[in-house]
Amino acid sequence: MTKKFNSIERCDCNVIHEDIVNQARDKMAQEESLYDLAELFKVFGDSTRIRILWALHEAEMCVCDIAVLLNMTQSAISHQLRVLKQAELVKSRREGKIVFYSLEDEHVKQIFDQGLIHISEESK
Template identity: 45%
Template sequence: MKSEAEQCKACCINPEKIFSVEHQIIPEAETQILAEFFRIFGDVTRLKILQAVAKEELCVCDISAVVSMGQSAVSHQLRILRNARLVRCRKDGKNTLYSLNDYHVLNILKQGIEHIQE
């Protein structure tokens, strides 16, 4: 059962508003990419990894310890995060170190945390 706030009392379509809004929404292909981008944030392990590498550049061993998972499972999640351009890696001798890709990712993470803590 829908509440009254979810429905209009009378049909009052405003063609100007519809036209304006329709032309401000990103194209379908980009909307699909955006949906996939946000889907990646829907995984608890990936969110923990993002929070960890937001604090400090870490190798897979360290990330595994932080999230209490095996290195293989963490590597799989890191691959997803790398493909989405959320994290980046660099070689340091025998180690590969991970960090957030850029300030956009940090801002998205911070905004999400602020939103749930309100």
């Protein structure tokens, strides 16, 4: 009854597997950008944003075109484009009244593809 279940206490495993834990600790330190990585994937982890990216991979498009394509309001699309721009996944170009959006670079496609490989393996 003295044991507090919800505290971060060491258990016997931690001692038994000490070398494994320390090894993993080194690996964690090695990659300090794991938080940035999570932020990047968070941007991909929304169906609206991923559909925008997928559409832009075909062609440069303006906000209202994307809106009708995804059957959503311009406002909603504009908000999400802002997120995508902050993540440096898309860039924009103004031509008069119209603002055209396109993919920032080619990595986007590669991140997509790796994900799709996993999806297709899953459904086997």
